[in-house]
Amino acid sequence: MKSPLRAVAALTLLLTFGGCDLDESAPVAEVEVADPGVTQPESDEPEPADTEAVGPTPTAAALGDAATVLAALPVKGRAPMTGYDRAMFGQAWMDADRNGCDTRNDMLAAHLTEIRLESNGCVVTSGVLADSYTATVVDFVKGHGALVDIDHIVSLGNSWATGASFWSMQQRAALANDPLNLLPVDASANRQKGDGDAATWLPPSKSYRCEYVARQVTVKQKYGLWVTPPEAAAMQRILVACPGEPLAEDLAQLPTATDQRVPEPTPTRTPAPAPAPEPAPAPAPAPAPEAPAPVYFANCTAARAAGAAPVRVGDPGYGRHLDRDGDGVGCE
Structure with a gap:
């Protein structure tokens, strides 16, 4: 039996909305009014989930593999090359991370082994490169420009034609000095590539092509660049052979290679036997570092x-x- 303080209200709605009467034959709804003097038991039902909660911003790793991200990139024709010049991407090999060394030497120090440095601790004078593009070993010596280049994985010419021509100078300089888009490689292979995309050039080493294309996709996704129809088709053809190929690791700053940086050994001389030893010659001053123009x-x-x-x-x-x-x- 219900409490005398509870009432059952029989509500017959005879209101008319927009000229349409409600159905008076519908069953009458009973509304039970709670007694204010009685404490209601707490419900054991869980609180409803907040459907409007916003999750964390997706990272590159959360977007999927290279093929999935490639499928989401915009596909457009090439923009005109009008106005393209290397200078439009800022000073070549600036000190982007403010560590006192330019980007080129940072990349050499990070990717070469057995490196030697000038006394300033920045300029790499020699080292050994395991080249990804040709699957060969290159003995690098400073001054031999035909040995090792620092390649832009997505070439600056390709980036200009797929969106970078609309950027500011600062945005283009960031792309040109981003370690995600840089790799020391065999100079002859890099010069064969030129400003080519995946439709016109791929590394001679077939075992590196999946990683190479995945890295291009990562750079394009990071900087909001598009792909041309032939470029997208070539990338898809490569990634079909390596399903699940991950995106490249996005580096927040230039790689460091302090563990590898071995100072140049000080040359020693054994004086020829003589009745009276001659004073040792003064050491020659260290050559000044090559400053980028x-x-x-x-x-x-x-x-x-x-x-x-x-x-x-x-x-x-x-x-x-x-x-x-x-x-x-x-x-x-």
Whole structure:
């Protein structure tokens, strides 16, 4: 029997909405009103889940394998190469991570073995490269430019034609110095590649092609670049042979190779026997490190055309001739 304080309300709804009457023959709904003097037992039912909760931002690793990410990349035709120049990607081999060494020597130190350095601790004078492109071993010696190049996995020309032409100078410089997109390789193979994409050039070593294409896909996904129809078809053809090929590891900064960095040994001389030893000659001064040639905008018009204005001290393309008031900001 119900409490005398409980009431059953028989509600017959005779309201009309938009000219349509409710069905009066429908059963009457009984509404039970709770007695305010009686404590209601707590429900054992779990609280409903928050359906609007937002999960963590997906990372590259959570997006799937290389083939899955490739299928999600935009496919478009090539943009015109009008205005393309290496200088549009900033100074060649800047010190992107501010460790005192330029990007080229950081990459050599990270990927070569048995390296030797000049006394400044940055410039790699020799080392051994296990080349991924040709599956050969290259004995690198500084000054022999035909031995080892630092390749952009997604070439700068290809990136220009698939989206980078619309970027700022700073964005292009970030791509050009990102270790995810850089690899020391056999110079002759790199020069055969040129600005080619996967449709026009692949590494001679077939065992490296899956990893090479997966790395290109990772770079394209990271920087929002598109692929051309022939490029996408070539990438798909390679990845079919290696299902589940993972994306490349995205490095937050340049690799370090402190463990490998062995200073040049100090040369020793054995003096010839003589009645009176001659004083040892003074050691020759260490050669100055090779500084990368600076790249400046010719004028503020060029800086604005590249989307880099205003240009500040330390930015790619900054020069004192652009900073007339000497406050560190040019083309204001």
